[in-house]
Amino acid sequence: MWYHRDLRVHDHAPLMAALERGFTPVPVFVWTPDDGTGAASRRWLHEALGDLDAQLRALGSRLTVRVGEPREVLAGLISETGAKAVYWQERHEPLPAARDAALAAEWKRGGVAAEAFEGDCLFRPGTVLNKAGGPFRVFTPFWRHCCELPVGAPLPAPASLPAPSAWPRSESVESLGLKPRIGWDAGLTAAWDMTRAGALSRLKGFAEGGAISKYAGARDLPAVDGTSRLSPYLHFGQLSVREAYAAARRSGGEGRTRFLAELGWREFARHLLFSFPEMPRRPLDPSFERFSWADNPELAEAWRRGRTGMPLVDAGMRQLWETGWMHNRVRMVVGSFLVKNLLTDWRVGAAWFMDTLVDADMAQNTAGWQWVAGCGADAAPYFRVFNPVLQGEKFDPEGDYVRRFVPELARLPARWIHRPWEAPEAVLGAAGVRLGENYPAPVVSPALSRARALEAYARMRR
Numbered sequence: 294m295w296y297h298r299d300l301r302v303h304d305h306a307p308l309m310a311a312l313e314r315g316f317t318p319v320p321v322f323v324w325t326p327d328d329g330t331g332a333a334s335r336r337w338l339h340e341a342l343g344d345l346d347a348q349l350r351a352l353g354s355r356l357t358v359r360v361g362e363p364r365e366v367l368a369g370l371i372s373e374t375g376a377k378a379v380y381w382q383e384r385h386e387p388l389p390a391a392r393d394a395a396l397a398a399e400w401k402r403g404g405v406a407a408e409a410f411e412g413d414c415l416f417r418p419g420t421v422l423n424k425a426g427g428p429f430r431v432f433t434p435f436w437r438h439c440c441e442l443p444v445g446a447p448l449p450a451p452a453s454l455p456a457p458s459a460w461p462r463s464e465s466v467e468s469l470g471l472k473p474r475i476g477w478d479a480g481l482t483a484a485w486d487m488t489r490a491g492a493l494s495r496l497k498g499f500a501e502g503g504a505i506s507k508y509a510g511a512r513d514l515p516a517v518d519g520t521s522r523l524s525p526y527l528h529f530g531q532l533s534v535r536e537a538y539a540a541a542r543r544s545g546g547e548g549r550t551r552f553l554a555e556l557g558w559r560e561f562a563r564h565l566l567f568s569f570p571e572m573p574r575r576p577l578d579p580s581f582e583r584f585s586w587a588d589n590p591e592l593a594e595a596w597r598r599g600r601t602g603m604p605l606v607d608a609g610m611r612q613l614w615e616t617g618w619m620h621n622r623v624r625m626v627v628g629s630f631l632v633k634n635l636l637t638d639w640r641v642g643a644a645w646f647m648d649t650l651v652d653a654d655m656a657q658n659t660a661g662w663q664w665v666a667g668c669g670a671d672a673a674p675y676f677r678v679f680n681p682v683l684q685g686e687k688f689d690p691e692g693d694y695v696r697r698f699v700p701e702l703a704r705l706p707a708r709w710i711h712r713p714w715e716a717p718e719a720v721l722g723a724a725g726v727r728l729g730e731n732y733p734a735p736v737v738s739p740a741l742s743r744a745r746a747l748e749a750y751a752r753m754r755r
């Protein structure tokens with residue numbers, strides 16, 4: 294039983310299939326150092342693996358952890374255990390999927406049954422097709438089509454798991470070195486319970502505690518805890534998407550349709566990546582191959598550090614750094630600022646998100662960045678440049694979100710908090726704000742940089 298990002302025992306098709314067919318599963322996780330997993334994700338993985346081991350042990354089994362290239366590690370384990378089959382949850386990201394397929398062919402040639410089961414998506418990518426038999430490129434018809442299809446009910450966890458006569462040797466999770474050596478992760482560990490229990494408590498609070506009924510309005514307000522915050526649990530498979538879907542369907546909450554549609558965006562991103570495997574590297578709209586991005590590492594660094602002088606952008610980038618997560622509305626604003634106001638290639642932003650988000654996910658992150666940059670499927674048009682001041686005033690009207698993550702501005706009145714450079718000297722002085730000293734002056738003018746972005750876009754179209 295080969296685990297990847299499906300770190301659970303509930304609603305786990307490969308585990309249930311193994312039991313039904315009379316096998317004794319040996320659950321295995323293979324850690325391949327330098328596989329590109331970002332630092333925040335590695336921190337999360339550390340907890341998720343320990344927690345999966347505890348869940349398996351409660352059922353009479355355990356997690357065997359090995360380090361190395363899966364091909365060699367699993368060949369070793371197959372011969373040590375005499376395994377007759379390898380089961381896993383199907384992966385859809387282009388590189389892992391290709392590697393899994395090659396391994397499966399090799400095992401089959403060696404007489405070992407190899408089978409992958411769907412579990413990461415509501416519907417297997419490649420099966421949701423438009424009338425012409427091709428993939429959908431626009432969300433609304435995609436999701437309308439999906440809503441006509443039946444979604445399977447989540448499977449229960451096994452009541453118990455059989456154990457082999459001897460367990461294979463296992464590395465300890467601690468020895469994988471997933472925790473940072475320099476302790477930058479205090480904010481992360483304070484913000485999250487990274488276990489299955491943490492996922493269930495968020496799901497229950499959200500779907501049964503009433504938050505879902507206010508979701509449609511509250512989901513855009515970054516100062517409010519108005520979204521489910523299930524994204525990292527869904528990414529690591531500690532909670533299956535079918536479990537989240539079923540809980541939302543059960544809740545009669547008003548925001549249910551909207552929440553289900555967000556699970557739909559997750560689904561859409563996965564199906565897109567499956568159909569367009571070049572997406573993480575190349576824009577879906579090929580005219581963007583010609584876009585002349587500015588190469589300004591200092592501005593990109595100011596963005597990463599939350600030192601752009603744009604309060605909402607800085608608050609978002611600092612929320613990301615401190616907690617490993619950023620509110621969706623603010624992801625759009627910081628993305629637009631990087632790609633349009635700073636004219637920086639969206640792949641620079643996508644790479645930083647992959648390293649720092651606890652929910653860093655190749656499919657959703659790529660789709661999110663291509664959407665923001667205007668070069669993706671069903672994207673925000675490039676000429677729609679989010680104004681960080683107006684976005685702040687609309688979605689964080691009292692400035693509570695900025696105050697929480699940019700304490701230098703905490704004493705500024707709401708009227709000025711999203712535009713401190715326009716505040717009278719006396720107001721700044723009373724609030725202890727010294728622009729260019731204890732808080733940066735804006736690194737670009739929103740209006741001028743917007744005009745420059747639109748010019749660059751017009752040049753590309755020509």
Ligand SMILES: Cc1cc2nc3c(=O)[nH]c(=O)nc-3n(C[C@H](O)[C@H](O)[C@H](O)COP(=O)(O)OP(=O)(O)OC[C@H]3O[C@@H](n4cnc5c(N)ncnc54)[C@H](O)[C@@H]3O)c2cc1C
Nearest residue numbers: 520521522523524555556558559621652653654657658661
């Ligand atoms: C530039 C950019 C990058 C992003 N990168 C990621 C990423 O790496 N990983 C990730 O999980 N999400 C990503 N998103 C999507 C979205 O911001 C997060 O899924 C969401 O903020 C997670 O918070 P939540 O669980 O409270 O969401 P909720 O609002 O509670 O939504 C429920 C679930 O639906 C899915 N979802 C919600 N919004 C979106 C969306 N716009 N696109 C795709 N799926 C969505 C998530 O799985 C989420 O957990 C990105 C968005 C943008 C604009």
